[in-house]
Amino acid sequence: MSRPAENKIIEIPAGSEEWARAICAAHENRPDELLEIFHAVQHEIGFIPETVVAVVANALNISRADVYGVLSFYHDFRRAPAGRHVVKICRAEACQAMHSHEVCVHAEQRLGTKFGGTSADGEFTLEAVYCLGNCARSPAMMIDGNLFGCVDEKRFDAVIAGLDNEAAA
């Protein structure tokens, strides 16, 4: 998405009210672009802070209740920061048929958090997702936007270990 006003945003501290206003302006303060605005905010700072809700409501000239309603309706939007890595494991039928349940149990143990939570060290947020469109290579998972197929316990550990190596490098 290349909108002219967006270049300016970079110079403003991310997360500030001014920054949030600039994002809204880049979307022409259009109410129908609310989801796009939230995506842009979350892409930059990882979640949608309370302050942004107020700014967005003002800029789009809709009620805070409406903005909050949208924020709470969609599973994607977070109201608090996530862990450093977001691990999403598919829990839908095609992956169930390939025993994703066992991978899910294993992931909770390996990452030290239940689904919907974040590990105590802030490294991993674990989330359920219902279909990643990789149903011929089930079970599937997505980590920080990267898709993985045929994920059994062993491959899960290998992928997670790969992330640790990246971090060490």
Add this chain to the structure above:
Amino acid sequence: MTNKKKSSGMPPAQAKPQPQGAVPAEAKVRIFVPRDAAALSMGANAVAESIAAEAKKRNAKIEIVRNGSRGMLWLEPLVEVETGKGRVAYGPVAAGDVAGLFEASFLTGGNHKLRHGLTDEIPYFKNQERLTFARCGITDPLSIADYRAHGGFAGLTKAIAMEPADIVAEVTTSGLRGRGGAGFPTGIKWKTVLDTRAEQKYICCNADEGDSGTFADRMLMEGDPFCLIEGMTIAGIAVGATHGYVYIRSEYPHAVATMREAIRIATEANWLGSTIQGSPYDFELHVRVGAGAYICGEETSMLDSLEGKRGLVRYKPPLPAIEGLFGKPTVINNVLSLASVPIIIDKGGVYYRDFGVGRSRGTLAFQLAGNIKQGGLVERAFGITARELIEGYGGGTASGRPIRAVQFGGPLGAYLPNSKLDTQMDYEAFVKEDAMVGHGGVVVFDDMVDMARQARFAMEFCAIESCGKCTPCRIGSVRGVEVIDRIIADENREANIELLQDLCVTMTDGSLCAMGGLTPMPVMSALRHFPDDFHRPAHAEAAE
């Protein structure tokens, strides 16, 4: 029948400018490494990097094309090498295999344990009827030159010269029905929008492919995005709409990126935008990204989401064709419905209608998923049996165990037992079995499956994803989980089974949309075909 559009031998060279001092294009070997998300999920990027590095080391002149997927997903990453005889397939290739492939002279199609011969001759691929997916996996998805060399924009070029009503008539003739699952005749929907007078109309593509067991929309958007753009533009011309939206789910970041890039390229080349190719027609296309709400695949919920609201289902009437996006007449079609339009206009509605059986005309992109040995996409005319797909193409289960249940048409579709797999895949034949073909998703389970658990999951999923507007869906699904839990725990079992059936009737008859209305389908089919699973000793569950 083999693919009719595909040319044999060397595809035309791409019109790419060569850097100064480079060797002529014909001296370079073209190697295809898919960019499809399923291929990426199995390491396609690492394979492409490895091939580039190895070629550099050996001073081999190659050009890597990142194509879409051919649909043989169990072979991904499927690497193809262009030779004088055609494209030779190797797969599944891991980065660690690359040096060995070079050793085996794969640049000239040399023998190797991963070699499958000519891609076009692999039976899984050869024995398909590729109309909608004619180019997917063959071309560079972001090359307009490649797209045109393989018949792209022929439909739109014709449509520009046609009367809008004739375009709609051609789509009606084709017998095309909504490929998202509902199967509503596309031509009738378009005619309603055409006949409704308004200053502004919209084309909305529903690319919120949320059903488990489906990936055809994603494959097309990643593998042949211009085809969807062309179909939407034709729809715009046909009904008089100048703006279109593609609503893509956020779980598909690769499809989002590819569609955005394709729209940018098409706009630059004036296949989108103002006065398209010198015609009087304008059409602008926008991508909108969902936010993890399954219900937004329901068309009116999607409209609310496109308007920046909570994705709540709307009452009908008014039909979206009359009052849709921003209250204006709107065509809402699935990705594959729209992507089937270019070939229908190019070759004529009769050509398309001649595929298929009964009232199910044309082809469907069947998606073989779950516990299946050879999972992937099989485009065939309606009328093939489920068993031919699952055993013939799919090769049975991945686990090697017997097939016990197959869910057709996504999470809201029925589970059928092995004994029903000779049913013909067409809309009406499936309705007779209290099932639905839907979008052609086929999810296979082996004999390890517990169907009472699957029934419980159907209710649980509905409880998680219900928009909450109507009571049967919002409350019914929660009660459904509770009742099935009691059945599993053998608490007053027979009375609770009766209660579950009663609840399913209420949800079917009383829900506002297909989410609550069809959740009973998997539940009731599990109960009907697999009663034993609802009558197991309770302690067996507790032991799990």
